[in-house]
Amino acid sequence: MHIYVHVPFCAAKCPYCSFYSITKVDLASSYFDALIREIKACEEVPSAALSNEISTIYFGGGTPSYVDSKLVCDALCVIREKFSLTDRGEYTIEANPNSLTLDKARAYKAAGFNRISIGIQSLHDETLRLLGRLHNRKEALKAIEIALEAGFTNVSGDLIIGVPGQTIEDLYEDAKALIDIGVKHISMYSLSIEEGTPFYAKYGDKLSEYVDEDTEREMYHGLRKYLSSFGIEPYEISNCAIPGFESNHNNAYWSANEYYAFGSGSHGYLNSQRFAHVDDVCAYINNPLKRTIEETLDEEDKMHEFSMLSLRTSSGIDKVEFKKRYGKSVHEVFEKQIVSNVSKGLLIEDSESIRLTSKGLDLANQVFMDFL
DSSP, X not given: OEEXXXXXXXXXXXXXXXXXXXXXXXXXXXXXXHHHHHHHXXXXXXXXXXXXXXXXXXXXXXXXXXXXXXXXHHHHHHHHHHSOXXXXXXXXXXXXXXXXXXXXXXHHHHHTXXXXXXXXXXXXXXXXXXXXXXXXXXXXXXXXXXXXXXXOXXXXXXXXXXXXXXXXXXXXXXXXXXXXXXXXXXXXXXXXXXXXXXXXXXXXXXXXXXXXXXXXXXXXHHHHHHHHTTTOEEEETTEEEOTTOSOHHHHHHHTTOOBEEESTTOEEEETTEEEEOOSXXXXXXXXXXXXXXXXXXXXXXXXXXXXXXXXXXXXXXXXXXXXXXXXXXXXXHHHHHHHHHHHTTSEEEOSSXXXXXXXXXXXXXXXXXXXX
């Protein structure tokens, strides 16, 4: 089992970001009081077939490192008291370079966090300015040094690709700098333009006029290959890691496992139901126990979702696991989709799995729709 905690506070809203967050950090204390109320009140247990032992915890945002570290650490302490945690679990906190200090990093480590994910995005100052980030290259590298000095051996960094003005050489330079300093996991996200963001007002649906699709795809495949040459292997569409340093929490999502979710703007999945908390910190503070059931999945829904999510990973759909979960072979359920996408060169199949080809990575959404 797994837990996600949303910390919806940021020093400033990035112009490309559509995740729920606010800048009113003066509400943080009241917010965490409400968050702890929700955690303590949780009586729901997962499906009987699953263990209730927590193996991953992820504090995301927003920017967890923006708020007082005591608030975050106290919340983790309450989780430890409320739930049974595995001895060798993965407990992650997200941080941004402009708000991570050595004192905070040491507090996180002492509280029990053992993995930190730092929002680097780029190590080129011009690109960082365009993205509206509050840090520069020097501060980004300093944040990684702080995490390492605090005792974190599992450090992840995010990079954004396909930014106007960015070159593939920029990406290689960024990746090499992260590798050299000791980052074990790199997430690489293609810049996307979401409605309601300042970038949408600026670029609309015309981002391709600034970064054409062929260039963006060259960046994507080039960076994956470059990282692999240093032993940082792709294990999911947007994620690469030194073997053994993959994100277990994110792997739980891609395996269609159930997970608890706490906090305003968070989404969870328990007992076949997907649920959400309100995207409103003040409303959440007033009633942290209120949540909305978004959908209830039946067995057919689960087979479709498991297959689609599994195809995001480099290992693909595990045939044995599919049969174990659903009592049917994947071909019994998806024969038409498999044959069609293999014939198009989008999927490859062997005795153990079905997974995306290099061409399939470029047309992944098309394949996913077939399986949904």
